[in-house]
Amino acid sequence: MRRYQEKATIIPKRLETSQSQQPVIITGSDLVGSAYHWNLDYLCAHLGYGLYTVYSSTSGKFKYYDEKKVPNVPSFKPPTSHTDMTFQDFVSILRQKNDSKWIYLQQPLNDTVGPRIEMDFKGFNWDFAYRQMKKNRWGPLTSNLLLVGMEGVITPAHYDEQENLFAQIQGYKRFLLFHPDQFECLYPYPIFHPHDRQSQVDFDEPDLKKFPLFSKLKGYEGIVGPKDVLYIPMYWWHQVESLQGHGETISCTFWFKAAPTEKVVYPLNAGQKVAIMRNIEKMIADTLKDNKNMPHFMKTMVQGSAD
Numbered sequence: 001m002r003r004y005q006e007k008a009t010i011i012p013k014r015l016e017t018s019q020s021q022q023p024v025i026i027t028g029s030d031l032v033g034s035a036y037h038w039n040l041d042y043l044c045a046h047l048g049y050g051l052y053t054v055y056s057s058t059s060g061k062f063k064y065y066d067e068k069k070v071p072n073v074p075s076f077k078p079p080t081s082h083t084d085m086t087f088q089d090f091v092s093i094l095r096q097k098n099d100s101k102w103i104y105l106q107q108p109l110n111d112t113v114g115p116r117i118e119m120d121f122k123g124f125n126w127d128f129a130y131r132q133m134k135k136n137r138w139g140p141l142t143s144n145l146l147l148v149g150m151e152g153v154i155t156p157a158h159y160d161e162q163e164n165l166f167a168q169i170q171g172y173k174r175f176l177l178f179h180p181d182q183f184e185c186l187y188p189y190p191i192f193h194p195h196d197r198q199s200q201v202d203f204d205e206p207d208l209k210k211f212p213l214f215s216k217l218k219g220y221e222g223i224v225g226p227k228d229v230l231y232i233p234m235y236w237w238h239q240v241e242s243l244q245g246h247g248e249t250i251s252c253t254f255w256f257k258a259a260p261t262e263k264v265v266y267p268l269n270a271g272q273k274v275a276i277m278r279n280i281e282k283m284i285a286d287t288l289k290d291n292k293n294m295p296h297f298m299k300t301m302v303q304g305s306a307d
């Protein structure tokens, strides 16, 4: 991945999250200690024959898109395709090493897994996970996403609306993380767009005419390897690259709902401002029912009120 900024802050390593909604790489947590032996052959033998969602890309980039929003943008061309297949079929395609085809398995762990995987899953250090949840006042755990990627795959910059303990089991991933206050440097797509929550900027070929503030972007960088757990705070932007030369990557996410907001304290923090911007944009889109007119309408609203 090309340098996108002069100097990134290195994500600090700690033994736990620190209640400050700051990213940390937690070392030695054994959060997924019972899965440290997972590799492609073991998963083939024990994941069972359920179907797994496998994404394909011709560029190696896997920019997420929401299929339900595709009708909002008739000209939208999906950057990836996906199909459901058994884990065994996924691994046999992976081992064909067809350079023009990049594939990435992303599937919530569910009850189709075999008894060995179920045992491993039950063996996760749930005390550690729930201790972080209580300490940070997160909401309930919503899902564990199993990620198995070819080396070199990239998930472009985006943010999620949940707290995330990202556990690395095999291989190495480089994370770029950006505070929610970098929002204006990352030019998110409009909410009605299929690429909602994704950055419009291609980090490899940034169009600085269209996205001038991208050159002001400041962020964090960290590499997670086996046994590391990265805490990705909600609304923090992140771009993820499975590093070449270390084989396939196997990761498992622990997504938690946000902490309930009891009392609003001013000034609002950047994440709260993102939530408010999203709500306002949704209200306008629902009222106007005309996505094409949204940008003009919002520009008129802001320019009209300028003093």
Ligand SMILES: CC[C@@H](CC(=O)C(=O)O)C(=O)O
Residues within 6 Å of the ligand: 106, 147, 154, 155, 160, 164, 166, 173, 232, 238, 240, 241, 251, 253
């Ligand atoms: C979803 C894929 C991505 C991780 C991520 O974005 C997250 O866990 O929020 C990655 O590892 O390539």
Ligand SMILES: [Zn+2]
Residues within 6 Å of the ligand: 158, 159, 160, 238
């Ligand atoms: Zn994410």
